[in-house]
Amino acid sequence: MAVAEYSTRDRIAFVRLNRPEAKNAINPELHARLWQIWQDFDADDSVDVAILTGTGDAFCAGADLKHYMTRWPGATPQQVRSVVKDGLGGLTRGLHRTSKPIIAAVNGWALAGGFETALACDIRIASENARFGSFEGRRGFHHGDGGIPRLVNSAGVGVAMQMLLTAEPITAETALQWNLVTEVVPHDKLMERAELIARQILRNDQTAVRSAKETILDMIGRGLDDQLRIEALNGYSVASRDEVPERLQSFYDKTDRGRYGSHATAL
Secondary structure, eight states: OOSEEEEEETTEEEEEEOOGGGTTOBOHHHHHHHHHHHHHHHHOTTOOEEEEEESTTEEEOOBOHHHHGGGSTTOOHHHHHHTTTTTTTTTTTTSTTOSSOEEEEEOSEEETHHHHHHHHSSEEEEETTOEEEOOGGGGTOOOOSSHHHHHHHHHOHHHHHHHHHHOOOEEHHHHHHTTSOSEEEOGGGHHHHHHHHHHHHHTSOHHHHHHHHHHHHHHTTOOHHHHHHHHHHHHHHHHTSTTHHHHHHHHHTTOSTTOOOTTOOOO
């Protein structure tokens, strides 16, 4: 049984964590498999968007502590530095700048590194059964794979403080209120909704989509003047492409039904 399943259909990549007996916790085998999956996804011109979910009642319970946490007590600075580029499964750090959008369909528990993995995705939607938590403080450590900066950037200092300092879980509805997910849907509609969002992305110009993602990520943490400069440079350079006037003319002529896309998807 593969520890992660990868398939493609209609320009969408489907990634499913598949260690249900361990709540999809990431062990070294799954870590290596995810690195390969995300590299393949990034290089594959036949797909433009990915959906990440989990098997069973968990999205991901984080790093498999039996494999990962035994290495850190007493570790030297050199040992710590040797894994800084790895991230967890590549997505949290190392492969986090893939240009294509990734949707997290959070089907159940997203804990610790699983929460970090969800936060590393570009769009997060949650099943009504989803739960989120940062339990590391109960065991003597805290996030080290992007959880803190992404939590602060998504929900603010107050939410980050409460989640990390109390180490208590939150429901999907609370995650929605705290801006950690954009939607909460019935459990049996989760993948249907994720695929709809993916198809909505696919209807658009993918160069524009990827530039928008790059622009958003580049703006985080910068002052307003830098943000405005990055937006203008990226936005007007995308608009300067030779194909844009033709697409605008189709819009003026009302022949594109409001959309452009050689991979148009009926909704």
